[in-house]
Amino acid sequence: MELSKVWEPIQIGSMTLPNRIMMGSMHVGFEKLQNGVARLATFYAERANGEAGLIVTGGAAVHPEGGMGNEYCNVYQDEDIEKLRLITKEVHQANGKIALQLFHAGRYAYKEATGLDPVAPSPLQAPINRWKPRELRAEEIEATIQCFADGAVRAKKAGFDAVEIMGSEGYLINQFLSPVTNKREDEWGGDFLRRARFGIEVAKRVRQAVGLDYPIIYRMSGLDLMPDSTTMEETLQFAKMLEEAGVDALNVGIGWHESQVPTIGMMVPRGAYVWVAQQVKQIVNIPVIASNRINDMRQAETILYEEYSDMVSMARPFLADPYIVQKSKEGRFNEVNTCIACNQACLDHIFDGKVASCLVNPLVGREAEWRLVPAENGKKVAVIGAGPAGLEAARVLAERGHQVVIMEAKKQIGGQLNYARQVPGKEEFNETLRYYQTELARLGVEIRLGTLAEAEALIEEGFAEVVVATGVIPRRPEIPGVELGHVKGYDAVFEKRAKVGRQVVIVGAGGIACDLSHLLMHDETISPKAAEYLQEYRILDGRAVQQLQQRKRKISMLRRGKHVGSGLGKTTRWAVLANLKRRGVEMLTQIEYSRIAEEGVYFIQNGEERMIPADTVIVAAGATPNNSLYHALLNRLPVHLIGGAKEAGELDAKRAILEGATVGRAI
Structure with missing residues (x-):
């Protein structure tokens, strides 16, 4: 696909951008680490080198009580200016442009981090925070507005090319606008205009503080996805008011952190929310920026061409590949390491208080110390196993100049x-496989499929070192009847070596069991398109189609432990389980298995024996490391053990790729 719209320069206030791709704001948490600001500077400069049109930083707190409690995430003191200047200096040296996001978390701020009580328009506790906020007094509201203005002045002095006011995602400004969180009856709450006043005053005060020629972007909430919150009519009216207040561009955000609708997970279709930006674009005359689940430059081109927005914001795609813009500009689309929206190393890490990285690109946060250094002596290295650990190890080894042969038992x-x-909903993993196929071919890695590696053969062929990434062996628990013919392993089901009936019991309820349930429920249901076709051409009437759609499998997941879906990411687990419950999957925990019989699975729950009928029983009860080759090579060749072969985890691609990247740099 020929790209053209994305390369058109665009004006935001007095600032001219070379293209229409913005790296959206992300909290990455590097400030917690040693030399935190230097890490941030290197991280952003790398994205500037990759030709991002504009970079927006993670939120910088305008007031201590609204921040993350970390150094360098702040812009509320004059001493913050010098610290932040290192970031702008490095980005400008890379010919990039960068905006500082002015941030106040409101009731989302954690007292554990700030040491202060969170504040909000009304004293209503957020379900994602164990601390109840106190209500801001009128004089404190005025002071907070001034904090935004003062923060903008500091950003300007630190050399930032623009500021972005964070008014979305359920943070403080959004909390004032929404009737869900603003129950005030004074001049700062009540009807829409009074609820809107705080955000508008922030925009006006920032404009007044920085002058007419300094660009201001406003991150507004296009959809709160909260019951009884701001209406679309009010949202569009608010957009017009922001334009009149002197804002230069509107970046349209989607959803709150507490909303029960997925907005950026893998299960969300690409570009699912760009229509919201289009509605805003139709009523304002300033640039509008679309965001959420946009991870391909060709997709961005279509969004711009069809006038959904004037710019496109990609955040996590710049974690996965800092050079996504540059590679796409050169037509190297297959070389892009695409963001798969898994959330596992970015959002999940942040919400767990860890530093962000990326499942498909563990270089994130390690840019300085992990720069690839050519190998002093090129070696002939065998990588055994072409799962994620082996693929990344082979890629890095070959990039550094080693002669790499990867052997895989499967085809x-x-x-x-x-x-x-x-x-269903995890198709983005195809992009990761496409990336590795492209990279291994580009780097000249020899791939031997259908090859079962043996220690003697590896020694005879003269490999200098061996990386064992042979994965796992599915575990068969000791349950009477597990050897019966209708009992299948999860691997046999995924590999389509086992036929699955209508009544299914899954032994296990972890991440693999959840994936299996989703696959099997979706697998046999007639698709909406097929249903529409059958009715449109009168092949079947509506009732007959409905009967077909209702012929769903009955699936039950059983677990000895307490929790279903353990191992799933913190930010996606709730959505996965809600989807399974909606599809009628039964989840039974804290049980003891009695036996598996031809008619079903017997187990004890709350002291009583029960039986669930099953024509297919699938075992998804963990795995053990497949490490026999490693032990056969030990003390005979330099050998490295990584991925599932080292430690059996549930489809733990994050750890596997990280270990592959690590060993690839160590040899």
């Missing part, structure tokens, strides 16, 4: 990624 690369990519 295709990917390992257990080939399981994940079958699951």
Whole structure:
């Protein structure tokens, strides 16, 4: 696809951008680490080198009580200016442009981090925070507005090319606008105009403080996705008011952190929310920026061409590949390491208080110390296993100049990624496999499929070192009847070596069991398109189609432990489980298995024996490391053990790729 719209320069106030791709704001948490601001500077400069049109930083707190409690995430003191100047200096040296996001978390601020009580328009506790906020007094509201203005002045002095006011995602400004969180009856709450006043006053005060020629972007909430919150009519009216207040561009955000609708997870279709930006664009005359689940420059081109927005914001795609813009500009689309929206190393890490990285690109946060250094002596290295650990190890080793041969027992690369990519809503894993296929071909890695590696053969062929990434062996628990013919392993189901009936019991309720349930429920249901076709051409009437759609499998997941879906990411687990419950999957925990019989599975729950009928029983009860080759090579060749072969985890691609990247740099 020929790209043209994305390369058109665009004006935001007095600032001219070379293209229409913005790296959206992300909290990455590097400030917690040693030399935190230097890490941030290197991180942003790398994205500037990759030709991002504009970079927006993670939120910088305008007031201590609204921040993250970390150094360098702040812009509320004059001493913050010098610290932040290192970031702008490095980005400008890379010919990039960068905006500082002015941030106040409101009731989302954690007292554990700030040491202060969170504040909000009304004293209503957020379900994602164990601390109840106190209500801001009128004089404190005025002071907070001034904090935004003062923060903008400091950003300007620190050399930032623009500021972005954070008014979306359920943070403080958004809390004032929404009737869900603003129950005030004074001049700062009540009807829409009074609820809107805080955000508008912030925009006006910032404009007044920085002058007419300094660009201001406003991150507004296009959809709160909260019951009884701001209406679309009010949202569009607010957009017009922001334009009149002197804002230069509107960046349209989607959803609150507490909303029960997925907005950026893998299960969300690409570009699902760009229509919201289009509605805003139709009523304002300033640039409008679309965001959420946009991870391909060709997709961005279509969004711009069809006039959904004037710019496109990509955040996590710049974690996955800092050079996504540059590679796409050169037509190297297959070389892009695409963001798969898994959330596992970015959002999940941040919400767990860790530093952000990226499942498909563990270089994130390690840019300085992990720069690839050519190998002093090129070696002939065998990588055994072409799952995510082996693929990344082979890629890095070859990039550094080693002669790499990768051997895989199966007929295709990917390992257990080939399981994940079958699951509806997880198709993005296809992009990861496409990336590795492209990279291994580009780097001249020899791939031997259908090859079972043996220690003697590896020694005879003269390999200098061996990386063992042979994955896992599915575990068969000791349950009477587990050897019966209708009992299948999860691997046999994913690999389509086992026929699955209508009444299914899954032994296990972890991440793999959840994936299996989703796959099997979706697998046999007639698609909406097929249903529409059958009715439109009168092949079947509506009732007959409905009967077909209702012929769903009955699936039950059983677990000895307490929790279903353990191992799933913190930010996506709730959505996965809600989807399974909506589809009628039964989840039973804290049970003891009695036996598996031809008619079903017997188990004890709350002291009583029960039986669930099953024509198919699938065992998804964990795995053990497949490490026999490692032990056969030990003390005979330099050998390295990584991924599932080192430690059996549930489809833990994050750890696998990280270990592959690490060993690839160590040899």
